[in-house]
Amino acid sequence: MSKYLKFLDLGNQPLANNYLRKDQLIKKEKKYRLKVGINNESKLVSIEKPLSSKIMFNQNYPYRSSMSKTMIKSFKNLSDFIKKKFHPKKILEIGSNDGSFLKNFSKKKSIGIEPCSNVEQITKSKGYNTYSEYWNKNTAKKILKKNGKIDLIYSANTISHIQNLDEVFKSINIILKDNGIIILEDPSLLECLKRNTYDQFYNEHIYVFSLIAIENILKKHNLEVFHIQNLKIHGGSNRYFIKKKNNKIKIDLSVKLNRDKEIRYGLNNLKTYRSFAKRVQKSKKLLKKLFMKIKNKKKIIVGYGVTAKSTTVLNYCKIGKKYISYFVDTTLDKQNKYTPGTRIPIFEYKGLDNKKIDYIFLGAWNFKDEIFKKEKNFIKNGGKVIIHTPVPKII
Ligand code: TMP
Numbered sequence: 001m002s003k004y005l006k007f008l009d010l011g012n013q014p015l016a017n018n019y020l021r022k023d024q025l026i027k028k029e030k031k032y033r034l035k036v037g038i039n040n041e042s043k044l045v046s047i048e049k050p051l052s053s054k055i056m057f058n059q060n061y062p063y064r065s066s067m068s069k070t071m072i073k074s075f076k077n078l079s080d081f082i083k084k085k086f087h088p089k090k091i092l093e094i095g096s097n098d099g100s101f102l103k104n105f106s107k108k109k110s111i112g113i114e115p116c117s118n119v120e121q122i123t124k125s126k127g128y129n130t131y132s133e134y135w136n137k138n139t140a141k142k143i144l145k146k147n148g149k150i151d152l153i154y155s156a157n158t159i160s161h162i163q164n165l166d167e168v169f170k171s172i173n174i175i176l177k178d179n180g181i182i183i184l185e186d187p188s189l190l191e192c193l194k195r196n197t198y199d200q201f202y203n204e205h206i207y208v209f210s211l212i213a214i215e216n217i218l219k220k221h222n223l224e225v226f227h228i229q230n231l232k233i234h235g236g237s238n239r240y241f242i243k244k245k246n247n248k249i250k251i252d253l254s255v256k257l258n259r260d261k262e263i264r265y266g267l268n269n270l271k272t273y274r275s276f277a278k279r280v281q282k283s284k285k286l287l288k289k290l291f292m293k294i295k296n297k298k299k300i301i302v303g304y305g306v307t308a309k310s311t312t313v314l315n316y317c318k319i320g321k322k323y324i325s326y327f328v329d330t331t332l333d334k335q336n337k338y339t340p341g342t343r344i345p346i347f348e349y350k351g352l353d354n355k356k357i358d359y360i361f362l363g364a365w366n367f368k369d370e371i372f373k374k375e376k377n378f379i380k381n382g383g384k385v386i387i388h389t390p391v392p393k394i395i
Contacts, residue, residue, distance in 0.1 A: 006037035007273040014340035016202035016308035044213040061116035062333035079104030088151035095158025099123030140171035156185040169221040182242040191236025199309035287392035303327035305364025315341040352378040
């Protein structure tokens, strides 16, 4: 019988993307207990108690994939690859956000599904065919009726947000052509464990996938992975290329290599997760110590890029306004609000002034390279950077 085995407790957490307006500060926020575990049969790693999609993904969703040059470039490169390799006549994106991926394809060919109507409207306003719906069988049937079958389905950082994975793939099977391709992209569990990025877990990230778990889910739906790309995106992601079993495309070596790598690291073994949990507890202590040491010297620390991931770190490590004076972020919908749980003010990013800021804490550590390039003058002039992965340190 399959069992869910808990291995990590990240404490009481607020909704990770629920940035608070000033008038909301008088109210107590709803918190939930963030625990992580693994299914002993499917090896699927998930948070213990997922919240309802409607609470998390609605017309107030603040995330915009267009906020990072890294993402824009990655979407453009993948789109070029898709056009060259698969020549899709019709392409569907599940979780199309503000259209950063679809904009690389012609409007006639593309369909976007995005339940958060505020971001869905951005893509629609550019002339794209979008639906403000959750991905399920009803949505698949509705789209099938209006648009016919689909050649290629893409979904980045979305499937890990949907609790019912069987419904996800049943819905995909309703609409995908027999020779159609699915491309899924999500943070890699192996990289998460290796880099100690426990902040990949928050209420929206119900799952962090391994290839092992993905294969166990897919086989119930007559689907299989035929190619994998390991990406640097979001601190290490996997891009899974998936086909129907009766499609004759060859399964290439990348699949076996990735599977072997995961098995060698011990992703099949509960012991691996228990030692990860110990490293996470140690990381919490070290990060707090680092902040205390800096603050004792009366230095000013500013958060850089407020992310759902940083909500997990700050609330788990209990790092609040005492340590971080404020956050800066380029996303309009996060500005002039407060971080969930820790209630640190968030301001518009207007560059970093060495006279006013001694340290930045990288909330958006997943865009470290991009940020280091952008802030080379701040660093050259003595500005320091705090990062919590793979171990808390000052760069
Ligand atoms: P994410 O990790 O959930 O993708 O969020 C990244 C956040 O960081 C997003 O709110 C935009 C912000 N950001 C900046 O403020 N400046 C930057 O240079 C980058 C790359 C991201």
